[in-house]
Amino acid sequence: LQISPFVAGLPKVELHIHIEGTLQPALRWKLAKRNNIPLRFKDKEYKTYDELLESYLVTYNHRPEMGGRKDVPTFLEAYFAGCEVLMTEVDFYELAMDYLKRCKEMNVRYAEPFFDIQAHTRRGVPAEHVLNGYLRAQRDAAAQYGVRSNWIFCFIRDEPVEDGEAAYELALPWARRPGGKGLFHAVGLASNAYERPPNLFAGGFARAKRDGLHTTTHCDFGQKDTHEHIRQALFDVGVERIDHGLDVLDRPELVAGLADRGVGLTLCPHAYHRRTATEVLFPKLRQLLDQGVQFCINSDDPVYMHDVWIDGNMEKAYRYGGLSKTEMVQLARNAVDMCWADEQVKQKIY
Ligand code: ADE
Ligand code: ZN
Numbered sequence: 462l463q464i465s466p467f468v469a470g471l472p473k474v475e476l477h478i479h480i481e482g483t484l485q486p487a488l489r490w491k492l493a494k495r496n497n498i499p500l501r502f503k504d505k506e507y508k509t510y511d512e513l514l515e516s517y518l519v520t521y522n523h524r525p526e527m528g529g530r531k532d533v534p535t536f537l538e539a540y541f542a543g544c545e546v547l548m549t550e551v552d553f554y555e556l557a558m559d560y561l562k563r564c565k566e567m568n569v570r571y572a573e574p575f576f577d578i579q580a581h582t583r584r585g586v587p588a589e590h591v592l593n594g595y596l597r598a599q600r601d602a603a604a605q606y607g608v609r610s611n612w613i614f615c616f617i618r619d620e621p622v623e624d625g626e627a628a629y630e631l632a633l634p635w636a637r638r639p640g641g642k643g644l645f646h647a648v649g650l651a652s653n654a655y656e657r658p659p660n661l662f663a664g665g666f667a668r669a670k671r672d673g674l675h676t677t678t679h680c681d682f683g684q685k686d687t688h689e690h691i692r693q694a695l696f697d698v699g700v701e702r703i704d705h706g707l708d709v710l711d712r713p714e715l716v717a718g719l720a721d722r723g724v725g726l727t728l729c730p731h732a733y734h735r736r737t738a739t740e741v742l743f744p745k746l747r748q749l750l751d752q753g754v755q756f757c758i759n760s761d762d763p764v765y766m767h768d769v770w771i772d773g774n775m776e777k778a779y780r781y782g783g784l785s786k787t788e789m790v791q792l793a794r795n796a797v798d799m800c801w802a803d804e805q806v807k808q809k810i811y
Contacts, residue, residue, distance in 0.1 A: 464772045467786060468779055473569040474796035474810060475759050475771050477704050477727035479615075479651065480574040480595070482762025483560040484543045486513055492546035492555075502534045502542050517765070537653055540765055544580045553594025554601075561602035561610065567772045570810045571802055572610045575649055578628045579617045588631040596635060596644045609806060611637060612645035613677065616665055618657040626665050638673045646801055647675035649704065654684045659693045659700075666698050675801045677702040682733050684708075691715050695722060702727060702799060709754065710745055716752050725755035725799045730777050731769040732761045739781050746782040757796035 490510055493500050500507040507513040516539070534542060547553060557574075564572055581591050595612060602608045614632050616625035629648070637646040648669035650662055659666075659678050666676050678700050680690045687708040694700050695718040706726045709715040719725070726749075733742050749756055758778050763770045769777075779789050797810050 462769065462773050462776055464776050465779070468772055468775045468789070470568065471775065471789065471793050472810065473567060473771055473775075473793060474757070474800050475564070475569050475572040475574075476702070476757060476796055476800055477729055477759035477761055478560070478572060478574050478771070479540070479762050480557060480560060480576050480612075481544050481547075481580060482540055482765055483563075484547070484556055485559065485764055486510070486517065488555060488559060489513070489543055489546050492548070492552050496546060496548045496552070498546050498548070500546070502538065503532075505532070536762075536765060540762060541580055543765070544577075545584065547581060548586055548590070550590045550594040550597070553591050554598050555594075557595050557598030558602060561598060561606055561608045563770070564602075564608045565606040567770060569608065569771060571797075571800060571806065572608065573613055573647070573800060574610060575613045575615050575651060576645070577615050577617055577651065578632055579620055579624060582628060582631070583620075583624075588628070592632060592635040592642075592644060596642055599644060609802070611647070611802060613647040613649045613675075614645045615649045615651040616662050617652045618650050618662065618679075619653040619655070622661055622665065625662065626668070629665060629668070633672065636672065636674060645674075647677060649676075650678040651704075654679060654681050654690065656685075658686065658690050659698045663698055666700070675702075676700040677704055677727075679704040680706045680708070682707040683736075688712055688715065692718075695719070695724060700724065701801075705729065705732075707733065707745060707749075710748055710752075716754060719754055723755075725757065725795065727759050727799070728756050729759050729761035729774060730782075731766055731774050734777060734781075735766065743778070743781040743783070746778055746784065750784075750788065755795055755799065756792070757799055758792055759796075 500513055507516055578588055582588050599610050635642045635644040637643045678694045680687055680694055680703050682705045691706055694703055702725055704727045758775050760771045760774050797807055
């Protein structure tokens with residue numbers, strides 16, 4: 462996918478990116494050696510770098526529940542398998558610096574990356590390794606690359622609610638609030654949404670709001686019960702943004718609810734394009750524009766999604782969505798409007 466000079470040159474803000482989904486195979490390989498951790502999925506070990514690279518090709522969006530292969534990881538299994546090499550503060554620092562450096566190269570001026578503490582604490586990694594690594598990268602990338610970031614803590618929704626709340630408690634000293642270290646300013650909800658609606662986490666979200674943090678939740682495109690998840694997110698939990706949420710188009714009351722509450726969608730077109738025909742998917746962007754839905758374009762998990770980053774996602778919207786340059790600029794501006802940076806920072810990005 463060739464990135465056009467127009468898309469490459471657009472000043473960008475990224476609001477939907479999982480930092481663990483940016484772990485590139487080369488760094489994963491290096492960390493596996495450094496930490497003496499085998500690279501494997503179930504009983505299959507990746508013994509050479511080529512075998513590791515090949516694993517990224519077979520993972521892409523096969524669906525065992527639809528009768529697909531069972532011997533290769535699903536998307537989320539591959540993502541969490543990748544996490545296994547991350548152990549020390551320096552590992553998390555390098556991961557984050559790699560992404561933020563790439564931001565500079567893609568003209569991403571500001572980002573709000575998600576992070577999954579529980580993916581690491583459940584393997585015995587101390588939360589402070591994760592948080593201090595990201596905190597140091599946040600500061601160094603702002604100074605060295607001019608790329609600012611405010612991060613988003615995610616509850617892992619297919620783990621027990623109490624585990625998420627315990628992880629939040631551990632992370633809270635790193636929040637951006639009076640007396641806090643300033644790493645993250647919001648709470649989100651990610652991982653497998655099957656039978657795990659947002660309302661299960663209402664207590665955790667309420668707590669985050671009391672702590673002065675922003676809120677968002679994933680409502681995956683095409684997910685079972687997606688309309689009910691969006692309804693809960695909007696009207697019960699009352700989040701400020703929705704990650705994905707493209708299924709609102711089926712329900713006028715959900716489209717109206719977004720507008721009433723000033724909630725926008727962080728979309729990731731390539732993530733849907735992996736399993737949706739071009740002529741079905743991309744007209745939806747036009748429909749959203751026509752219906753006045755606020756949304757922006759993001760990448761989700763670029764390394765596990767064919768190495769398509771935010772610029773590639775924008776290129777797809779531009780090319781297949783038939784959007785004009787003016788509309789593309791509007792989408793880039795939407796991300797500035799939807800972000801939770803301080804006003805002075807927003808002014809600089811504009
Ligand atoms: N966590 C990391 N990537 C995710 C995705 N694409 N969907 C849901 N949860 C995730
Ligand atoms: Zn996501």
